[in-house]
Amino acid sequence: MEKTDVSIFVSSLKKSYKDKEILKDVTFSVPTGTIYALLGSNGAGKTTTIRILTTQIRPDGGTAHIQGFDVAKEPEKVHRVISLTGQFSALDESLTGMENLLIMGRLHHLSAPEKSAVRLLEYFDLSASSSRRVSSWSGGMKRKLDIAMSLVGSPSVLFLDEPTTGLDPQSRLAMWQIVRRLRDGGMTVLLTTQYLEEAEQLADQIGILHRGRILAQGTPSQLKSLLPQGAVRFTFRDQEDLRCAAFLLGKWQTSSHPAECALTVFTDGRADTLRELFRHLREGHISVRKFSELSPSLEDVFLTMIKEEKSYGKNKAKL
Numbered sequence: 001m002e003k004t005d006v007s008i009f010v011s012s013l014k015k016s017y018k019d020k021e022i023l024k025d026v027t028f029s030v031p032t033g034t035i036y037a038l039l040g041s042n043g044a045g046k047t048t049t050i051r052i053l054t055t056q057i058r059p060d061g062g063t064a065h066i067q068g069f070d071v072a073k074e075p076e077k078v079h080r081v082i083s084l085t086g087q088f089s090a091l092d093e094s095l096t097g098m099e100n101l102l103i104m105g106r107l108h109h110l111s112a113p114e115k116s117a118v119r120l121l122e123y124f125d126l127s128a129s130s131s132r133r134v135s136s137w138s139g140g141m142k143r144k145l146d147i148a149m150s151l152v153g154s155p156s157v158l159f160l161d162e163p164t165t166g167l168d169p170q171s172r173l174a175m176w177q178i179v180r181r182l183r184d185g186g187m188t189v190l191l192t193t194q195y196l197e198e199a200e201q202l203a204d205q206i207g208i209l210h211r212g213r214i215l216a217q218g219t220p221s222q223l224k225s226l227l228p229q230g231a232v233r234f235t236f237r238d239q240e241d242l243r244c245a246a247f248l249l250g251k252w253q254t255s256s257h258p259a260e261c262a263l264t265v266f267t268d269g270r271a272d273t274l275r276e277l278f279r280h281l282r283e284g285h286i287s288v289r290k291f292s293e294l295s296p297s298l299e300d301v302f303l304t305m306i307k308e309e310k311s312y313g314k315n316k317a318k319l
Ligand SMILES: Nc1ncnc2c1ncn2[C@@H]1O[C@H](COP(=O)(O)OP(=O)(O)OP(=O)(O)O)[C@@H](O)[C@H]1O
Pocket: 017, 022, 040, 041, 042, 043, 044, 045, 046, 047, 048, 049, 087, 194
């Protein structure tokens, strides 16, 4: 891939706070015009990565380039091409939607801030509420306006830190549609999320960030193919049976789903192995309510990778 085809290039980023290493070795790149999801749990270092890439803080080591500009050495040039919608809203809630956008337009020295504001309000389907104070808007509307605000300067690279956290399912779907539309218009989007479903639905590429490293990255289907083939799922009567089954089948890689009383077991897909699984359960007097063969979900990948961090960390999955 040509260097110019890559909008975000991150190599061996490191960041510590006091003696706590937050980012140990973060490396990834995002092709122009695609969506990359940085997927990780609370405290994984997602916001820290975004803050480095948007020049708010400096890394202790490693390099990062946005559209070819070094974030540490050329922050002004980086500012010209990026925009950020942070994890927490930056709106002035005492103002109307229109007023918020106008202020942003003036900060960007636009020649026609009104025109830009009207266009963005239309694009985000917010025109009807544009003259109401933002304090009276719903969470989903505020989040849309947050993103609209970051589009005022027509950035080519957009950073979205947890764009849908706290939104209801309908607003989340609307947000996904907006992000896809921006990508389809040629924008490069780096978003962070704790939701596996969101990463799977939205991202062209996903990086799983855990304990300061990208454990694996690739398209959703590439990530799924990292897991052994032949995953099967058992559903049990109750939690007690689920716990016993997880113990009895401990020699295989498993992932528990307590809410559904189910256990996913990753096997080599051979009939002998299946027979052995059932034999273990029978000998443990555990009755199986439902059995199915499945292709692994992204959740399985995530949970397995985090569990198997050591081995995956060593031979970091290359896709
Ligand atoms: N300024 C700071 N000083 C000290 N520790 C910090 C600072 N900023 C972040 N941290 C710590 O770094 C770790 C990673 O934080 P970060 O905000 O990057 O995580 P995150 O992946 O965005 O989590 P969340 O999903 O909760 O937003 C956390 O343990 C956090 O407490």
